[in-house]
Amino acid sequence: MLTRGPDRLGRRDPRWWLRVPALSVALCLPFLCAICLVASPWLALALAVPNLFVLPFGTALAIYAFWVLLHNETRSLFEA
Numbered sequence: 574m575l576t577r578g579p580d581r582l583g584r585r586d587p588r589w590w591l592r593v594p595a596l597s598v599a600l601c602l603p604f605l606c607a608i609c610l611v612a613s614p615w616l617a618l619a620l621a622v623p624n625l626f627v628l629p630f631g632t633a634l635a636i637y638a639f640w641v642l643l644h645n646e647t648r649s650l651f652e653a
Contacts, residue, residue: 594629594630597627597628597629597630597631598630600627600631601624601627601630601631601634604620604621604623604624604631604634605634607620608620608621608638612651614642614647614648614651617638617642618638618639618642618643620638621634621635621638621639621642622635624638
C-alpha cells in the first residue's frame with residue numbers, strides 16, 4: 574500500500590523523482606554545516622541523530638558522522 578503513493582505521483586509528474594532527493598539534501602545541509610562548526614563532539618553527535626531519518630543522504634551523513642566522531646583520533650583533536 575505504501576508503494577502506490579510515490580508511483581502514483583511519479584506517473585502523474587515525473588519531476589516528483591527529482592524533488593525527493595532535492596528535499597533530502599535541503600534538509601541535510603543545515604545539519605552538515607552545524608556538525609562542522611560546533612566545538613563539542615557530543616553536540617555534533619546530537620546534531621547527527623535527526624539526519625538518520627532523512628533518507629537517503631541524511632542517513633549516510635549521520636552514519637559517517639558517527640563513524641568519524643567516535644574514533645579515538647578524532648576525540649583527541651577535540652580535546653586539544
